[in-house]
Each structure stands twice: as structure tokens, then as C-alpha cells.
Amino acid sequence: MKQFAFMMLMLLISSSLAGCTSEDTEESQSFPVFSSVADNDEIYDNTRMEGSAYIVVFSAEWCNSPCFTTMHAIWSAQSELPVLVMSTDPAENATGVTLSEWHESADAHDDDGEETGVTLTTYAFMKGHEAGISLGIDKPGSVVFVNADGEVTYLHEGRMDDTADILERWADASA
Template sequence: MQKKALVLTMLLAALSFSPGCLGGDDASSTETVPEFTMIADDGLEYGDESLLGTNYILHFSASWCNQCRPTMHAVTNHLDGEMYIVVSTDANDGGETKLQEWHTQVNESKEDSTVSAPFTMNVGLAQDFEINNTPTLILVGKDGTVIDRHIGPMIDQEVIDEFWAQIQ
């Protein structure tokens, strides 16, 4: 009996150090954006297919997230003209009117600065990305590949530049 236990222990030890099905450097870690579509406060539909060919940032937030607002202003003003979509993780933010009200509140939260990004709500997409904190920004490349994820505020211009430069 002890002999069998010793053989099994040695076999398990040998398997844990061997490459192949158990992992290794050849495993692909490329994450692609899940399928999604959502209607924003601008009345337009945004989705994984319609955004193919465009680099973009998904900013996961909620109307109650006050620390998200400075990030929205900083990123949209610094990356003016780039695709940036605000996505609520809260089902209570749904509907065009509520999204427009939230967008107005964000714009009124800082003088001389407007957030021109579309505001949307997609709890399912937040769950697919396993979003647990707001703000969380997901950088997506033209081919739908997730390039990076940033958790927490992003207000420093150098940090914004470094984040966006990863797609170049």
C-alpha cells in the first residue's frame, strides 16, 4: 500500500513539471471582446461587430460613481476624436432618458469640460468582463482584441498616453 502511494506521489510530481496540457509558454492568452450591442444616449447602436476596424476604450462606470467623472473628463478631452464609450454596470441606469440625465450630470460636474462620449448601459457585458470595480477601462484593438485593462481612476495625461499607445 505504501509502495502504491509513493508511486502515485512521484507520478503526480513528474506531471506537475511537464509541459503540454498542463500549460506552458505556448498557451495563447489573447482575449477578445465578447459579442455585444447597446443603444447609447445619442440614439446610436454600438457593438463588437460595428466597432471592428476601430480602436476604442470601454469605460465601465455607473451614475453613482463620483470618482469615475474625473476619468471621463480627462480621457475624452485628452484623446479627443478617439472612440470612447461609457458603459454603466448598473441596470438602474438603463433607458435613453436616464442615460442622457447621467451624461448631463457628468458634463455639469466640471466647468469648461464636456464628455462627448456616448453613454450606454450593459450589465451583461460588465459581467462578461468580470467588472468588479469602477472605473474600469478596457482598451480594445481594431481586430476586437483586448489590449489592456485599467482599474481605478485615470486622470494623469502621461498614464492616458501610455494606455492608448499600446494599440499603436
């Protein structure tokens, strides 16, 4: 009987330690190294973004939905967030659309006739497909939330337009 009690005690102790190994800890992923000139002629890179949370929308110059829908959903959830819009198209595969034209097209997405919608003033449009490739992103409209330490806190492939989800992911990144 003592042996049975001892075995049960050992089983309880060992089961309470399950999951305490380093193999079970989730490793954080850093946002890839990037440097690009945006449509406002400013250079954006990891050093510039260091110390503040930000959102990256991977888009394409030709993508209006889900890309523009996602951009405007983020703006509607909380305006003026720091958003980098990176093209999933390589620079050498130029589409003939300038970064400024691309930004203007995104701004116009919610226009209704003569009524002008929002202007995505805090969004910087740039090339950046290398960062997307490093993260395994293969769908325009994908969104990455990055914290002040440069770590990816959430990656969503495809359209993202749920306000509560956007705000929750932003709160996690900016905490």
C-alpha cells in the first residue's frame, strides 16, 4: 500500500510539472529587417519604428479589396494609428502606379460620388515584399501587428475588418 501511495504521489508531482520545459514556450518572432522610401519621401526602417508599436498591411498596388477594405477598417476602428502599407509586388515588377497614386486610390476607396471619405493621413505606402516573404505572407490584405520591441504580436492573412478584433490586436501590440 505504501508503494502505491508513493507511486501516486510521484505521478501527481510529475504531472504538475508537465509543460514546464523550455520546449513548450512560444518563441517570439521579430519583424524582418526592412528599409524603404514611402510615398511621403521619408525612409521607414526598423530603427525608425523602434520603441513604438505599429501595424503593417501587406497590399499590392492593384488590390482594392480586401486591401483597401482592411486599411479603412483599421482607420475606422481607431484613426491615425501608425500603419505601414507594404507592397507585396517586387520593386522590379513595377505596375506603373506610383506610391502616391496608390495612396490616393486607397484614400478614395470610401468616397461616394462628390462626398470625400477619410484620408489615410498616417499611413505610409512603400515597397516591402521582402518582409512579407520572410513572414510567409502570400495574400495581399494581410495584417501584422508589431510591438515596441519589434516583435510580431499577431499576423492575419487576408481581409481584416472586425473592429473589435482590430482594437484587441492593437491593444496587445501597444501594451
